[in-house]
Amino acid sequence: MDFEAVIGLEIHVELNCTTKMFCDCPNRYGDEPNINTCPVCLWFPGAMPRFSQQALEKASLVCLALGAELQPRSAFDQKVYYYPDLPKGFQLSQAHLPLSRGGGIYIVDENGQPKRARLHHVHMEEDVAKLVHEMEGRLPISLVDFNRAGTPLVEIVTEPDFRSPYEAMEFLKALRTQVRYTGCSECSMDNGTMRVDANISIRPRGTSQMNTKVEVKNMNSVRHVGDAIAYEITRQTAAVQAGETVILHTRLWDPDKKVTTPMRAKFEGPCVPDPSVPAIELSAEWIENMRSRLPEMPAARAERFVKQHGLTPEEARFLSSDLDVAGYFEALIREGIAPRTAMHWLTTQLVPALKERQLELGASPVTPARLAALLKMLSKDEINANAAREVLVHLFDSGETPEAIVTAKGFRQVSDTGALDALIEKVLAAQPTAVADVKKGQGKAMGFLVGQVMQASGGKANPKVIRELLAKKLAT
Amino acid sequence: MTGDILPDSVFIHRSPETAASKGGPLRGLQIAIQPNISAAGWPTEAGSNALANFKSLEDATVIRRLRQAGASLCGSTRMSEFGFGLQGSQAGGALQDQAADAELVLDMMGESRLAAGRTGVCGFKPSWGLVSRYGLIGLIPSMECCGILSASFTDVREILKVIAGPDELDFSLPGEKPLDFSPQNIDPKNTTIGTINEAQDGLPAGQEEAFRASLDDLNKAGFAVREMSFPDFPLFSPVHQIVGSVEASSAAGRYDSVRYGPRAAGGKNWNEMYLLSRAIAFGPLVKSYLFQGAFFQFERYEAFEDACRIRARLLAGMHALTSHVEFLVFPAVEAAPSTTPASLPQTYAQFASTLFANVTGQPALYLPPGRSAGHSGIQLTGPRLSDARLLSLGEQLLHLGRGGK
Numbered sequence: 001m002d003f004e005a006v007i008g009l010e011i012h013v014e015l016n017c018t019t020k021m022f023c024d025c026p027n028r029y030g031d032e033p034n035i036n037t038c039p040v041c042l043w044f045p046g047a048m049p050r051f052s053q054q055a056l057e058k059a060s061l062v063c064l065a066l067g068a069e070l071q072p073r074s075a076f077d078q079k080v081y082y083y084p085d086l087p088k089g090f091q092l093s094q095a096h097l098p099l100s101r102g103g104g105i106y107i108v109d110e111n112g113q114p115k116r117a118r119l120h121h122v123h124m125e126e127d128v129a130k131l132v133h134e135m136e137g138r139l140p141i142s143l144v145d146f147n148r149a150g151t152p153l154v155e156i157v158t159e160p161d162f163r164s165p166y167e168a169m170e171f172l173k174a175l176r177t178q179v180r181y182t183g184c185s186e187c188s189m190d191n192g193t194m195r196v197d198a199n200i201s202i203r204p205r206g207t208s209q210m211n212t213k214v215e216v217k218n219m220n221s222v223r224h225v226g227d228a229i230a231y232e233i234t235r236q237t238a239a240v241q242a243g244e245t246v247i248l249h250t251r252l253w254d255p256d257k258k259v260t261t262p263m264r265a266k267f268e269g270p271c272v273p274d275p276s277v278p279a280i281e282l283s284a285e286w287i288e289n290m291r292s293r294l295p296e297m298p299a300a301r302a303e304r305f306v307k308q309h310g311l312t313p314e315e316a317r318f319l320s321s322d323l324d325v326a327g328y329f330e331a332l333i334r335e336g337i338a339p340r341t342a343m344h345w346l347t348t349q350l351v352p353a354l355k356e357r358q359l360e361l362g363a364s365p366v367t368p369a370r371l372a373a374l375l376k377m378l379s380k381d382e383i384n385a386n387a388a389r390e391v392l393v394h395l396f397d398s399g400e401t402p403e404a405i406v407t408a409k410g411f412r413q414v415s416d417t418g419a420l421d422a423l424i425e426k427v428l429a430a431q432p433t434a435v436a437d438v439k440k441g442q443g444k445a446m447g448f449l450v451g452q453v454m455q456a457s458g459g460k461a462n463p464k465v466i467r468e469l470l471a472k473k474l475a476t
Numbered sequence: 477m478t479g480d481i482l483p484d485s486v487f488i489h490r491s492p493e494t495a496a497s498k499g500g501p502l503r504g505l506q507i508a509i510q511p512n513i514s515a516a517g518w519p520t521e522a523g524s525n526a527l528a529n530f531k532s533l534e535d536a537t538v539i540r541r542l543r544q545a546g547a548s549l550c551g552s553t554r555m556s557e558f559g560f561g562l563q564g565s566q567a568g569g570a571l572q573d574q575a576a577d578a579e580l581v582l583d584m585m586g587e588s589r590l591a592a593g594r595t596g597v598c599g600f601k602p603s604w605g606l607v608s609r610y611g612l613i614g615l616i617p618s619m620e621c622c623g624i625l626s627a628s629f630t631d632v633r634e635i636l637k638v639i640a641g642p643d644e645l646d647f648s649l650p651g652e653k654p655l656d657f658s659p660q661n662i663d664p665k666n667t668t669i670g671t672i673n674e675a676q677d678g679l680p681a682g683q684e685e686a687f688r689a690s691l692d693d694l695n696k697a698g699f700a701v702r703e704m705s706f707p708d709f710p711l712f713s714p715v716h717q718i719v720g721s722v723e724a725s726s727a728a729g730r731y732d733s734v735r736y737g738p739r740a741a742g743g744k745n746w747n748e749m750y751l752l753s754r755a756i757a758f759g760p761l762v763k764s765y766l767f768q769g770a771f772f773q774f775e776r777y778e779a780f781e782d783a784c785r786i787r788a789r790l791l792a793g794m795h796a797l798t799s800h801v802e803f804l805v806f807p808a809v810e811a812a813p814s815t816t817p818a819s820l821p822q823t824y825a826q827f828a829s830t831l832f833a834n835v836t837g838q839p840a841l842y843l844p845p846g847r848s849a850g851h852s853g854i855q856l857t858g859p860r861l862s863d864a865r866l867l868s869l870g871e872q873l874l875h876l877g878r879g880g881k
Contacts, residue, residue, distance in 0.1 A: 037492070039534065045514075045520070045610075046536060048645060080729065082750065089732065272726060276647075278648055
């Protein structure tokens with residue numbers, strides 16, 4: 001029998017708020033363990049949660065960026081379970097009345113067809129403490145770091161709209177782009193600011209039944225999510241074909257062995273309303289005010305790039321898919337750089353160079369102003385493209401202006417015909433065969449001569465000028 | 477904080493605080509608290525082994541405000557485990573010993589009013605949401621409230637004035653307009669006080685008569701007394717028990733003996749450590765309450781949902797009654813200062829006529845009997861946030877009962 005997969009995703013996104021969700025402790029990653037704590041996030045007796053306005057705003061921006069509908073009334077519930085990472089025995093989460101419902105984003109499936117992946121809802125919740133297991137030594141010990149306890153999260157729950165690992169991965173990339181645009185989260189699976197659980201079931205292709213699903217956790221990259229889903233589809237298909245029944249349970253992805261293995265179920269009961277965090281009521285004006293704070297989103301920006309800067313839709317989509325790249329591109333345009341030159345240098349030179357140095361575009365020592373100054377010298381023929389690429393390397397290591405580097409390192413292009421004449425005469429005298437070939441009309445020989453003059457100039461000559469001078473001399 | 481803590485048969489005395497010399501509306505007032513109200517540096521065990529040797533890190537909002545107003549804390553009374561019921565509680569004892577002018581007693585199902593009853597003083601439970609809960613260690617967040625015990629109405633009023641009002645540490649306060657607590661004249665000619673027939677069902681013999689006598693007193697004072705029926709009244713107790721136990725089960729989830737509290741030896745892993753530690757942390761009454769809450773949450777969730785729906789209906793019902801009459805009067809059960817009621821049903825039976833106010837969040841006042849023999853104390857209530865008028869009514873009635881005009 002032919003099967004198809006039914007996949008839904010649950011994505012935890014950590015909001016980059018200044019404080020935790022229910023107290024004023026800093027929401028900071030990487031600090032010494034347990035220093036960002038207080039009676040509230042350690043849940044000492046008598047402490048009470050104080051819901052952060054900033055968390056509400058950032059969570060709402062994420063919802064709006066995903067086309068979701070903010071609910072006029074939402075509330076926190078207690079998700080009761082006990083585990084050493086949860087100091088008060090329940091997690092504050094929105095089980096019954098989530099912050100937003102509906103929404104969705106467009107992805108392109110394997111066949112190049114656009115498809116809207118729908119969201120079921122987005123809710124807020126607090127993160128739990130982090131457990132560190134030390135297995136070395138005679139007695140393995142587990143340490144609890146409460147720095148993460150109470151930090152703000154949103155959980156984005158999709159409809160079971162994906163049919164392949166590819167679609168799920170495309171969705172995650174698109175989601176990441178949308179959320180990063182709001183500036184509310186870094187959305188990095190690498191450092192855990194985005195965590196993804198996948199729910200997978202299979203059914204005979206063409207049917208609409210919903211079968212028992214299996215939840216898979218512990219994927220650290222978009223690639224792993226795809227791999228884990230693919231593995232799970234194969235595993236379930238084989239199981240069903242062997243006459244086994246799929247049981248509802250949770251599995252962990254093992255990135256080394258590339259398999260999923262069952263994990264012990266956590267005891268979880270129904271959620272009860274929390275009596276201490278007041279319900280959240282959002283007025284229409286408040287929601288509109290939030291909407292106005294939303295930046296121009298990638299799709300709209302790409303469209304504008306096509307209209308305003310004459311890029312192709314592919315180029316525009318590529319540039320606008322990353323907030324920083326798009327912003328850098330626009331900064332170059334503002335500096336007076338031609339759109340196509342800006343796009344070309346940004347995507348083929350600067351971004352790869354940053355990657356090589358493991359730098360983020362936002363932290364690039366080559367600011368838009370410095371790159372623009374370099375590109376202006378290029379467009380004025382003060383330097384040639386080869387020199388410009390070399391100057392770019394220097395820009396990473398020195399604080400000098402491109403002009404200063406060009407002068408100091410002697411990259412300035414020689415366009416002075418007098419200076420070039422002498423070089424050309426020398427080359428013509430040394431290459432009689434090539435000269436003869438040019439006169440016979442062989443274009444290749446012309447290129448060879450230009451190259452020879454370039455070499456003689458130490459790479460500094462302006463190739464356009466050489467070509468012009470050569471043509472003049474050989475025409476006579 | 478300096479001063480030795482001297483264990484006493486009634487309560488734990490502390491030497492007077494230096495803060496008492498400060499001025500303020502409560503200057504010179506000695507207040508006893510329970511050890512479930514956080515006072516920085518004080519043993520705050522909330523009557524439970526779960527908090528053995530625990531000392532508060534900071535002041536509860538009510539404590540901070542009392543101190544700022546010039547009051548001085550003079551000790552803490554013995555209390556029931558987490559203030560649930562009155563088993564083992566000596567609330568009221570500091571007043572009886574004339575060691576304090578007032579006591580603060582957390583009211584979850586009527587504890588402050590019953591304790592006032594057995595002490596023969598006024599006991600007031602404010603409206604839910606009027607007084608910050610920051611720093612109070614309770615069990616039932618949506619029902620509990622800091623109650624005030626004192627022989628003096630003026631003290632009750634002044635203390636309430638000081639501790640009430642918005643608190644940036646307690647977001648659950650509804651943020652209503654500040655109340656005017658100044659004494660108001662309640663004109664008996666324009667005031668009807670209602671009774672609920674169903675609330676008198678099952679009153680012990682003798683108490684019914686005493687209640688009748690109290691109603692006659694109200695009539696004599698010129699108030700119209702109107703008998704009313706509220707068939708849902710018997711539902712208050714099961715609703716309190718279901719919602720309260722579920723909240724308690726969650727609220728007590730933090731007592732895992734990891735950050736504080738007694739840790740039992742012998743656990744082979746974290747799970748066993750939790751189970752063994754929680755087994756020694758709670759006494760039998762609280763344990764059965766927590767089990768009950770867990771049962772409703774995990775096994776009978778529909779019952780919990782029903783209880784929440786019925787709670788809303790009860791709120792609406794009481795609201796409707798108080799649109800016909802301004803106040804309601806209830807018989808006050810004179811609880812023996814007992815250590816006996818050990819089971820949940822016994823505890824709930826003891827609070828059958830007081831817990832309604834915890835379910836609805838209304839203010840409630842226990843008024844001790846006047847001089848005439850054979851009278852019992854009464855319990856009065858009004859709509860939520862009618863605290864000022866309720867206190868004024870109580871003050872007037874007390875004055876009359878004591879042979880005033």
